[in-house]
Amino acid sequence: MRRLLWALLALVILVAYPLAVRNHFFLHLSIMVLLYALLGTAWNLLGGYTGQISFGHAAFFGTGAYTSTILLLRYGISPWLGMWAGALLALLLSLPLGWLTFRLRGPYFALSTLAFAEIIRVVVYNWDSLTGGGDGLNILTDLGGVVRFYYIILALAVAGFLVIGACVRSHWGYFLNAIREDEDAAEALGVPVTRMKVIALAVSAFFVALGGGFFASYQLYINPDLVYESQISIQMIVVTIVGGVGKLEGPAVGALIIVPLSEYFRGISPVANPLIYGAFIVLFMLFLPEGVVGPARQLFARLAAKAGDEHKHISAGAGASS
Amino acid sequence: MKFIPYIQAMVNGLLVGSLYSVIAMGLTIIFGVMRVINMMHGELIMLGMYLAFWAYALLGLGQVPALLVSLPLFLLLGAAIYRGVVSRVERRGGEMGTLLVTAGLAYLVANAAQLAWKADYRSLPSALTARSLFLGGISLNYSLLWAFLAAVLLTAATYLFLIYTDAGRAIRATAQDREAAALMGVSIQRINMLAFALGTALAGMAGVLLAPVFYVYPYVGRVFLIKAFVVVVLGGMGSIVGAWLGGLLFGVVESVTSLFISSGYRDAVGLVLFLLVLLLKPSGLFGRSRM
Amino acid sequence: MSLLQVTGLTRRFGGLVAVNRLDFAVESGEIVGLIGPNGAGKTTVFSLLTGFLRPDSGHILFDGRPLAGLSPHKICARGLVRTFQSLKPFPRLTIGENVAVGALARTADPRLSARHAAEALEWMGLADLAGRMPNELPIGHLKMLEMAKALATQPRLLLLDEPYAGLTPSEGAHFSDVLQQIRKRGVTICLIEHAMRFVMALCDRIVVLHHGEKIAEGQAAAVAGDPTVIKAYLGKAYARS
Numbered sequence: 001m002r003r004l005l006w007a008l009l010a011l012v013i014l015v016a017y018p019l020a021v022r023n024h025f026f027l028h029l030s031i032m033v034l035l036y037a038l039l040g041t042a043w044n045l046l047g048g049y050t051g052q053i054s055f056g057h058a059a060f061f062g063t064g065a066y067t068s069t070i071l072l073l074r075y076g077i078s079p080w081l082g083m084w085a086g087a088l089l090a091l092l093l094s095l096p097l098g099w100l101t102f103r104l105r106g107p108y109f110a111l112s113t114l115a116f117a118e119i120i121r122v123v124v125y126n127w128d129s130l131t132g133g134g135d136g137l138n139i140l141t142d143l144g145g146v147v148r149f150y151y152i153i154l155a156l157a158v159a160g161f162l163v164i165g166a167c168v169r170s171h172w173g174y175f176l177n178a179i180r181e182d183e184d185a186a187e188a189l190g191v192p193v194t195r196m197k198v199i200a201l202a203v204s205a206f207f208v209a210l211g212g213g214f215f216a217s218y219q220l221y222i223n224p225d226l227v228y229e230s231q232i233s234i235q236m237i238v239v240t241i242v243g244g245v246g247k248l249e250g251p252a253v254g255a256l257i258i259v260p261l262s263e264y265f266r267g268i269s270p271v272a273n274p275l276i277y278g279a280f281i282v283l284f285m286l287f288l289p290e291g292v293v294g295p296a297r298q299l300f301a302r303l304a305a306k307a308g309d310e311h312k313h314i315s316a317g318a319g320a321s322s
Numbered sequence: 323m324k325f326i327p328y329i330q331a332m333v334n335g336l337l338v339g340s341l342y343s344v345i346a347m348g349l350t351i352i353f354g355v356m357r358v359i360n361m362m363h364g365e366l367i368m369l370g371m372y373l374a375f376w377a378y379a380l381l382g383l384g385q386v387p388a389l390l391v392s393l394p395l396f397l398l399l400g401a402a403i404y405r406g407v408v409s410r411v412e413r414r415g416g417e418m419g420t421l422l423v424t425a426g427l428a429y430l431v432a433n434a435a436q437l438a439w440k441a442d443y444r445s446l447p448s449a450l451t452a453r454s455l456f457l458g459g460i461s462l463n464y465s466l467l468w469a470f471l472a473a474v475l476l477t478a479a480t481y482l483f484l485i486y487t488d489a490g491r492a493i494r495a496t497a498q499d500r501e502a503a504a505l506m507g508v509s510i511q512r513i514n515m516l517a518f519a520l521g522t523a524l525a526g527m528a529g530v531l532l533a534p535v536f537y538v539y540p541y542v543g544r545v546f547l548i549k550a551f552v553v554v555v556l557g558g559m560g561s562i563v564g565a566w567l568g569g570l571l572f573g574v575v576e577s578v579t580s581l582f583i584s585s586g587y588r589d590a591v592g593l594v595l596f597l598l599v600l601l602l603k604p605s606g607l608f609g610r611s612r613m
Numbered sequence: 614m615s616l617l618q619v620t621g622l623t624r625r626f627g628g629l630v631a632v633n634r635l636d637f638a639v640e641s642g643e644i645v646g647l648i649g650p651n652g653a654g655k656t657t658v659f660s661l662l663t664g665f666l667r668p669d670s671g672h673i674l675f676d677g678r679p680l681a682g683l684s685p686h687k688i689c690a691r692g693l694v695r696t697f698q699s700l701k702p703f704p705r706l707t708i709g710e711n712v713a714v715g716a717l718a719r720t721a722d723p724r725l726s727a728r729h730a731a732e733a734l735e736w737m738g739l740a741d742l743a744g745r746m747p748n749e750l751p752i753g754h755l756k757m758l759e760m761a762k763a764l765a766t767q768p769r770l771l772l773l774d775e776p777y778a779g780l781t782p783s784e785g786a787h788f789s790d791v792l793q794q795i796r797k798r799g800v801t802i803c804l805i806e807h808a809m810r811f812v813m814a815l816c817d818r819i820v821v822l823h824h825g826e827k828i829a830e831g832q833a834a835a836v837a838g839d840p841t842v843i844k845a846y847l848g849k850a851y852a853r854s
Contacts, residue, residue, distance in 0.1 A: 053421050055361075100600050107359040108559075110421050111551045112600065115593050118548055122590045171717040171726070178714045180418075181703035188663060188697070190689035190718030190766050230544065234429050241422065274433040281426025285411050285419055 014154055018147045027146045031153050031218065033259045035211055038157040039232075040239040040251025042207035045164050047237070048246035049173070050200045051180025052102075053110045055233050056117030060090040060205040062227040064212025066124060069137050069222055079143065080152070083213025090209030091202045093120075098198040114230075121228040136223025143217050153214055157252075160207045165248055167203060176200060180246070208236070231274060238277045241284050244291030253293055326459050331577040337466040339573020340473035341532055345546055346553035346565040347480060348524030354497035354560030355517035358412070358420040362403075362428035363550055364543030366396065366522050368435060370529020371538045375446050385530060389472070392526045400522025403427070404515045412514075428543065435540035444538040469531045476527060477566055480520075484562065493517055497560060545589070552596040614677055616641040616770055616801050617662070617693070622671035624654075624661055624825075631657045633825040634671070639770065644796055645803045646812040646833075649822035650846055655805040656698060658822070659772050663695045664688045676769070689718070692769030696759045696776065698805075702747035708758060709734065709743035715765035726765075733765040736791070753784045764795070771795070773804040777811050789815050813837065821845070 018027060039061070046052050067086030071077040077085075101112040124131045131137065143149075167173065175196050178186035187193045216222045235258070236251075243254025258280065266273040284291065345367060352360045360366075373392055377383040383391075411423040454461040484490035495503040496513045504510050536542065553572050557564025572592060579591045615638035622635040632654045639645050647655050660666040662673060664685040673680040675693050683691075694715075703711050709730070716730035734740045737757040747755065756776060763771055777785050789811055792802060806812045812819065813833045821829040821836060823845040829836050836842055 051418055053418060055425060100597065104600070107353065107357075107417065107421060108555075110361075111359055111548075112596075114544075115548050115551065115596055118544075119590055119593045119597075122587065122593070126584070126587055171721050171723075174710065174714050174717050177706055177710070178703055181705060182701050184665070185697065185701035185703065185762075186714065187685040188665075188689060188695055189715035189762060190686045190694075191714065192684075192686045192718075194684075230429075234425070237422065237425070271437055275430060275437065278426045278428070278430025278433060282407065282423055282430060285415060285423040285426060286407065289411070289415050289419060 011158070015151075018150050024146060027150055029260060029263060031146070031150050032263075033255045034150075034153045034157045035215065036235060036239050036255040036259055037252040038153070038160045039208055039211045039236045040243070040255055041157075041160055041164055041248070042204045042211070043236040044240045044245065044248075044251050045167065045176075046197075046200045046204040048240055048244075048250065049168055049176040049180060050197060052197060052200070053237075054113040054201075054204075055110055055230070055237075056113030056115075057204070057208050057236055058228050058230060058232040059113075059117035059120045060094065060208040061212035061215070061232050062120065062124065062222075062224070063090045063093060064209030064214075065216035065222045065227040066131055066137075066212075067209075068213035069139060069216045070130065072139065072141070073137060079139075079213060079217040083210055083217070086213040087206045087209040090205040090212075094201045094205035095198065098201045102194050102197045102201075117228065117230070117233065121224050124228065125224045132223070134223060134225075136221060136226070139217065139220040143220070149214075149218050153218075156207075156210055156214060160210070161248075161252070164203065164207070167200075168248060172196065172199070177246070231277070234277050234281075238280050240291075241281055241289075242291060244293030245289075247291065247293045250291050250293050253296075254291065257292065327581060328578065330460050331581055332574050333460055333462065334466070335574035335577030336570055337462075337470045337573070338535065338577065339570040340470045340477075341528060341535065341569070342549055342553050342572050343566045343569025344473045344476055344524060344528040344531065345550040346557065346569050347477065347562060348521035348528070349550045350554045350557075350560055350562065350565045351480075351493070351497075351517055351524070352521035353554070355493055356412075356420075356514050358408075358417055359424070359551075360518070360521060361421060361424040361547070362431060362543075363521070363525050364545070364547030365428045365431040365435075366399075366525035366543075367529040367532065367546045367550075368432070368538075368540065368543035369399075370396065370526035371533040371536070371542065372435065372439065372529075373526070374530040374533035375444055375538050378446060385468070385472075385534070388530045389527055392530050393523055396523040396526030397519045399526070400519035401515055403522065404518040408518065409511065409514065428547075432540050432543055439540065441540060446533045446538065465534045469535060472531050473528075476524070476531075477562075480524065481562060483520075489516060493520075549592060552592045555596055555599050615639060615674075616676060617803070618672075618674040619658075619662070620672045620674075622658070622661060622673065623669045624657060624666060625669055631825050632661065632668075635822075635825070635827055637820050637827060637830065639801060639803050641769075641801055642796065642799070643801055643803075643817050644792065644815055646816035646819040647803060647805045647822065648807070648809075648812060648819060649828075652824075653822040654825035655822055656774055657825075659695050659774055659805065662688075662772060663693060686718070689766055689768075692767070693772070694763045694766050694768040694770070695772040696763050696774055698774040698778070700752075700755050700759050702755060702758055702762075704747055706747075707743065708739055708745050708747065708750070711747065711758060712739075712743075712761045712765045715762050719766045729767060730765050733761040736764060736795070737761040752779045753781070756780065756788070760791070764800075768800055770801045770803065773802065773806075775805055775807065777806055777808040785811050809837075 017030065021027060043054065043057055046054055064083060064086035067089050068079045068082035071082035071085060072079050097116050101109045125133060168176065175186065175191045178191055179193050179196060183193055212227060215227070239254035239258050240251045241254070242257055243252065244250030262273060262276060265276055349360065349363050352358065370392055374385060374388045377388040377391070407423055407427065408420060411419040453464045455464060455467065484494055492503065492508050492513055493516060496508055496510065500510060549572070553565060553568040556572060557568025572595065575595055576588070576591050580588045617639040619638065620636050622632055623630070624632040635658065647658065649655055657666065661668050664680065664683050675691055680688055703714065712730045712733050713726065716726040716733070719729060720726050731740070734743060737760050739754065739757055739761055742750065742754065747758065750758065760776070777788065780788060785808065792815060796802060816833060818831065819833055819836045820827060821842050828845060829839045829842045
């Protein structure tokens, strides 16, 4: 009940945000935060919950970007429709990938995703009749102002959050966690391991591609290096690690921290900016591998307890207070 | 006479493939012992390439001194990375953690390299690069030949190390059965570090050998990581012989198919090959079926 | 019709024949012991039965239906569940969540699965510890957890791999009681074990494996006195005490 209230409050703030904040830069920043919250949440489903680390999620991002853009440029289909087609395509693409690689163990999967992303990038790069090759594609249509984009990404992020949240709160969540902890034991207990992995990958791919489609429309320009770059994959991973792997709100919190930080560093030294991603991964894995959310929750709990408010006291499994 | 281009391609493929084998060896040793993929393997190769480049550009040193210097340098680097980062994360985070932290390191190193040395493509002017030996209509590039020889020597040395030294045997024992090795007094931590250092050194030295043959730039590591992975999948994870044969096979396939398809898609050849192997024989052509 | 019928089961690893044309059966309601010196192939048999390994030849019939080619989770759905010799709790899930996994795999219905999980916890005496983490528990409790996880899947036949290892004599006696109660509830049990004292006291029937082959089968006393068995163990087998 309390969580619902917090969530509603957050939602109200997010919806009202552009009404209060008119600064273009801050709106852009919040759009990027929401985008990476969406991407990270999607990656987290596969990586944090199911334990399958993917370094190639950019493949799905790019697929979403290119599909919606090509549909717009060639067939005049609105990108607000086209991006769903892109998401569906990414989902379909993820199925053979999953089938091929999920028979293997963790490290194999990780590297296979890398190879997979590279294949897609090479194909897109060379198929220039369709994709414009290295020159990329430009969108010349006016798709709206920054406020409109804000609300669209907000809607997408909320949708992603709700769907993925539903997945992990259901019995699927137990299965995914079990798979991450011990695949054999999970399988022996009746968990359909391969099927769950495929589902997690498919849902993950779908939402990442949705983000890609959005990104293409927002940037109005895409090329293979922009949308298939491993930097995109890495950024999804960073926000998840920083926020909290395997926690639903982890990537959102991580995005809130990383994106503004990244912009700040970009202002100081645009060339040095990418360094923070690698640095953050290493530092967090060394010193705070659970991410920020876990310790933050504990901190809040202690503060709330100190405030002496019995109704707010969180006790594990002891039932409702009073 | 019609076959000359094919034979030429095969020969070139074998020569380049030997280098791929060396790259793969480091990766497979680390995985065989520690059961983790070192995601920064490619970046270590990149560092080796830059070492060779700067050794020549700043000090006029040729490949042999660069190789000799790179061995202790990269051994130390590998040990340091293991002690400082990997072992700590492995303890707390297991396989997943190691994957993630080495990926983070890879990204960090690649970007640092870009910061330090700019994104320009460099090439190593080798006195031998342009010259070739002609044998029955086939041209054998001296640079490649020398690299091939060095690769063979390096592989042989590694093989001998693994078979005939105590440390090498301990590595093999741990790779086969960690628990048994630990029970017999092998310090798993030390072996892990040794394997990691060895894998790092092989990567660095491979980089030195590769420098005259490939362009040197900060993100080249990614390309080689994937190539190394393809070779390892081909040859079977954990198998040295597999890495050797897989590398040669990969080199030949890449070289021969480039006769038929446009250069843009050339990089995809290895990747498609990799997918095929995954599809048909995931344990590799020579590897153990346990994964 | 036997609950479990194994005929001609064979499995090789390279040149080594781990299981060699094994025939045996388990009747419903029995407690069967699978014993043999180390390396006799016992755990391999379990892996073959539960789909973790494919047999090179032979047939496995569970409840009259063949298990050929099924994946472990489907076999579990049919009612054949195993525990692992090296305990495999899910490290970062609570005790309660550990047990819930199997229950949810059996049925997605939240109330039914919750009941199954709660029952399993009760049976194994872990109900109070549901909020704890596995790394807080001593080995005796971890064994109970392994059992609880398996029981939550509502098994027909439970394959236990060395459940007594690491237990004190009194813990072992308690465990035997628990197994008897489980049997009374209708679960058939087959266990691999080295602790002869418990095997002899508990099992209705014993199957002896050596080098992957069945060398003896029968009631406890008969098997203990069988010269072939004694020879295989080099004197480590002992008669009922």
